[in-house]
Amino acid sequence: MNLLTVLLLFTAMVLSRVSNLRTAVKILLFQSIMVTVACLQAGWNTGEAHMYIAAVLTVLIKAGLIPFALFRVVKILRREREANPILGPTNSFVASAMLIVMAYWLIDRQLPGVLSRDALAASVSLVLIGLLLIMTRRQAVMQIIGLITMENGLYLLGLSVTMGLPLVIELGIFLDVLVAVVVLVILTYRLKLSFMTTDTSVLKKLKG
C-alpha cells in the first residue's frame, strides 16, 4: 500500500469528522492535489501524454477553480457550521472506517487478485464516504464536498482500472463537475439569502 492511498483515505476519514466549513474545503483541496499526484504517477508509469493533460485539468479545476468558488461562498456564510449532523463525528468516523473495510471486501470478492487492489479499494472508499457525507450532513457546503469526494473517487477508479477514460469524455466530465459546483454554489448563496441559513434541514416544505 503506497503513501498516496493512505493519504487519500486519511483525507476522506478526516472529512467525516470536521464541522468547520473552511477546514473541510482545505481538506478537499488537499485531496484534489493527491488525486493530481495519482494522475501524474499514472502518466509517469504509462508514458501517455493524455494523463498529463488530465493532471493539468485536475489541478486547474479541482484544486483551483472549485476550492476557489467554495472558499468564496464559505467566506460569505461566516458563522455557518455543521451543527447537528444526522450522524455525529465519532459515529461517522466509525462508519467511514467500516466503509473502507467494505470496499476492500467488495474488491476482493469481485476482482480477486487484481493488480491495483489498494488503489481500487481507496477509490471505492472515497465514493462510499462521499455518499455518506451527502446523506448525513445538513450543511449545503458539506454536501457539495461530499459530491466532489465521490467524483474524485470515481475518477481514481477510472484511473486505476482502465487508465482513465478517453480524453474527450474526460474533458466533458471535468466540465460537468465544474458547472455542477458553480450551480450548487449559486444555489447555496441563494439559500443563504432566502432562508438566512444554509442548513438544508429547512428544506422540507415540498411534500406529498
Added chain:
Amino acid sequence: MITMREFIILALFLPLLTGTVTMLAAKPQTIKVINLTGSIFTSLTLLAIIYQITLCKVFSAGILYVDYLSAVLLLVVAVLSFTSVLFSTSYMERDLKDGHISLQMLARYYGLLNLFIFTMICVLVVGNLGLMWVAIEATTLASALLVAFYFNRSALEAAWKYVMVCTVGICLALLGTIILYYTQLNVNGNGSEALNWLMLRDIGFLLDPAMVKLAFVFIFIGYGTKAGLAPMHTWLPDAHSQAPSPVSGLLSGALLSCALYVIMRNMIVVQEAVGSEFVHNLLIVFGLASILIAVPFILVQHDLKRLLAYSSVEHIGLITFGLGIGSPLAVYGALLHIVNHAVAKSALFYLAGVITQEYQTKNIVRIRGLMNVSPILGTLFMIAVLAITGSPPFSIFVSKFTLIWAAFVGGYPMLGGVTLLLMSGIFAGMMYYCLRMCFGPTPKKLEFQRVGAPAMAALVLSVGIVVIGGMFLPSWLHTILTQAATIVVGG
C-alpha cells in the same frame, strides 16, 4: 445539398446561437422574435435529420451517431422544444406584466432554455456511452437553474433536491459506465473505439457477463433516477411543480424520455452480453413499482402540477414496463407511448401554466369553474386529461392499449391485469380532480385575461396532435417506430 453531418452540427449550433443572441437583446419583443425564429429553424433542422434517417437508416461519423431510435426521440424534442418556446412567449410576457420577473430574468430564462434544448439534442446525436453520460449530466445542470428560476423558497428547495439527487444518481451511472469500459478493454485490449455504442453492441457477446451485470445495475439505477423511476423519483414532483410551466412540460415530456433513451442504448449492449432475461426483469420490477407508487399520490393530491408530475412517474413506469416485456410489439408500444406521452403531458403542463396564472394558485381546491371562466381552456383541459388517462379515441389510448395487449400476449397476463387495475385507479383520481376544476362556482375576484395567441397556438397544436394521433398514425412514423423497436429488441 446539405449532408447529414452538417444538419446535425446545425441542430446543435442553432440553439446555442439563439441563446447567445437572446442574451444580447434588450427589448422583450426582440427576444420573443429571436426565440420563435430560432426555435422554428431548430425544429425544422431536427425534422430534416429525421427525414435523412429514413433515407440512410444509420449515420455514424466520429462521435456523431444517429439511427431510427434517435429519430423517435429527436421527433419528441423537435415538437416539444417548438411548442414550449411558443408557449413561453405568452407565459413569460404575462409574468413580466404581472411583475413576477424582470427584463434581465427574461433574457436569462431564454438563454437557459436554449442551453437546455441544446444539451438534450446532444444526448440524442452522440454515439458514445461516455459522451451520453456527459450530455445527460449537462441536461441536469442546465435545467437546474430553470427549476430554481423564480428563486423563491420552494423553487430553491426543489432545485437543490433536484441537483443533489440527480447528480448522485448520475455518478452511479458513471461508475457503471467505467465498469462497462473495463469489460470492453478486457476484450479488445487497446482503448480504441472506447465506449463506442456500435462497437460495444457488436462485441457485446464477448463481454464478461458478471461484470456487465454489475455495470448495468449501476447504469440503470443512475439513469433511472434521472428518468424518474420509483423509488428514485423523489426529486421529480418537486422539480416539475416548481419550474416555470413551459419548462415543466419539457422536463416531463422530453428530458425523462432522453434518460430512458440512454437506458435503452445501454440495455441493447447489455442484453447482447447477459441475455435479455436479467435486463427485462429489472425493468419490469421498477416499471411496475413506479406505476404503483404514483397511485396514492394521484388519488390524494392538493397541487395541480404535482398531480401531473406523479402522472409522469406513472407513464414512465408504464414505458419501462413495456420495454421490460421486450417483445417487438411491446417495445413498439413503449416507443409510441414515449411520443404520445410527451405531447399530451406537455400540453397539460402548459394548460396548468395558464390556469395557475389565471387563478394565482396551484391548489386544486381553489381552482373552480374553469368551464365558465374560459370554455376553450376548459374543453382543452378536459380533452387533455381524458387523453392522458388513456380514454379512447385519443393517441395515448392506442399506445396504452398496445402495451397492455403486448403484456397479455407476451406471457405476463397477471402483470397486465394489475397494471390495468392501477391505471383505472389513476383514471378515477385524475378525472375527479379534473371535473372539480372544470365545473362549480367561479371565484368572485377572478378577472379573466385573454390567453396570448402563441400560447393558444401551442395548446391547440399539442392537443390537436393528441386527438389526430388517436385516429391516424402516419406511415413514416410507423416505419420509424417499427425500425427503432427492431434496434431495441436486438438481433
